[in-house]
Amino acid sequence: MKVGIVGAGMVGSAAGYAIALRGGASEIVLVDKSEALARAQAEDIAHAVPFAHPCQVRSGGYERLEGAAIVILAAGVAQKPGESRLSLLSRNAEVFAQVIEGVQKAAPQAMLLVASNPVDVMTEVALRASGLPAGQVIGSGTILDTARFRWLLGDHLGIAAQSVHAYVLGEHGDSEVLGWASARAGAITVGEFAEQVHAPITEEVRARIDEAVRRAAYRIIEGKGATWYGIGAGLARIVQAVRDDQRAVLSVSVVTPLVEGVEEVALSLPRVVGAGGVLTTLIPDLDPSEAAALRASAEMLKDTALGIR
Numbered sequence: 456m457k458v459g460i461v462g463a464g465m466v467g468s469a470a471g472y473a474i475a476l477r478g479g480a481s482e483i484v485l486v487d488k489s490e491a492l493a494r495a496q497a498e499d500i501a502h503a504v505p506f507a508h509p510c511q512v513r514s515g516g517y518e519r520l521e522g523a524a525i526v527i528l529a530a531g532v533a534q535k536p537g538e539s540r541l542s543l544l545s546r547n548a549e550v551f552a553q554v555i556e557g558v559q560k561a562a563p564q565a566m567l568l569v570a571s572n573p574v575d576v577m578t579e580v581a582l583r584a585s586g587l588p589a590g591q592v593i594g595s596g597t598i599l600d601t602a603r604f605r606w607l608l609g610d611h612l613g614i615a616a617q618s619v620h621a622y623v624l625g626e627h628g629d630s631e632v633l634g635w636a637s638a639r640a641g642a643i644t645v646g647e648f649a650e651q652v653h654a655p656i657t658e659e660v661r662a663r664i665d666e667a668v669r670r671a672a673y674r675i676i677e678g679k680g681a682t683w684y685g686i687g688a689g690l691a692r693i694v695q696a697v698r699d700d701q702r703a704v705l706s707v708s709v710v711t712p713l714v715e716g717v718e719e720v721a722l723s724l725p726r727v728v729g730a731g732g733v734l735t736t737l738i739p740d741l742d743p744s745e746a747a748a749l750r751a752s753a754e755m756l757k758d759t760a761l762g763i764r
């Protein structure tokens with residue numbers, strides 16, 4: 456499968472690298488407004504290929520995207536320290552109009568995988584600009600926040616993050632909602648699991664995990680300017696679910712007809728991802744405070760998206 460990546464900065468190149476290492480594509484094409492950057496990233500990633508799986512890694516103009524099944528949209532301007540994702544919006548919406556036109560001239564059928572922030576609103580921008588069906592314009596959404604949540608829960612419980620089934624819902628950003636009520640470890644609630652291993656989830660533990668998930672991006676940006684490895688791996692995970700028609704349940708963002716009373720809004724919920732993109736959306740059990748928080752998140756995203764239409 457051919458995968459295109461527009462925006463060969465830290466996130467785009469980390470995605471390309473993760474896809475190459477996982478054997479997620481037979482061809483990866485990097486496009487950037489800086490051709491020199493795209494060329495250098497492609498060459499650097501290509502040098503990892505002999506240690507991984509056969510794959511062509513190239514760079515070039517939009518015409519090189521012809522035949523791509525998925526194009527990752529990672530172009531944009533970087534988040535500044537302390538800047539909220541939503542304040543990035545107007546700058547990145549302009550970039551997207553131009554990028555999607557270029558992509559669709561070369562690869563009109565390609566599924567779009569949106570990574571640029573604020574990712575939920577950018578997913579809606581991409582959907583409207585592309586005219587593709589909603590399930591084929593997928594934002595990375597909270598795939599990374601969900602990974603952070605599982606990692607922290609696994610660490611607390613002393614088990615692999617892979618054995619924790621918990622999702623972060625709503626916005627990828629400040630209003631996101633950690634789905635504690637639906638969180639499971641093995642087949643039991645995380646609360647029951649925690650009691651059995653004598654590591655109760657006290658109010659303090661819960662607050663610490665919530666804060667660690669919610670503030671992760673800000674913390675990493677403070678230390679290294681931006682985040683890229685986690686999201687790169689998350690994007691590669693989505694690509695693989697599509698390529699192999701895995702029907703994996705992943706928290707990703709798509710424009711959703713109705714969420715907690717809010718219509719037509721892009722946000723993250725657990726969704727079945729396979730060859731056709733998002734195939735099904737699942738509504739997890741929510742306690743009343745989570746339902747209210749998800750509604751508030753959806754309303755905020757809806758208002759923001761309406762503001763730029």
Ligand code: ADP
Nearest residue numbers: 462463464465466467487488489530531533681
């Ligand atoms: P991030 O950390 O989100 O990856 P970067 O600034 O490292 O942010 O990468 C964003 C990339 O998007 C840059 O390499 C930039 O050149 C690219 N870019 C910005 N605008 C456009 C555009 N209109 N077309 C293609 N690439 C673009």
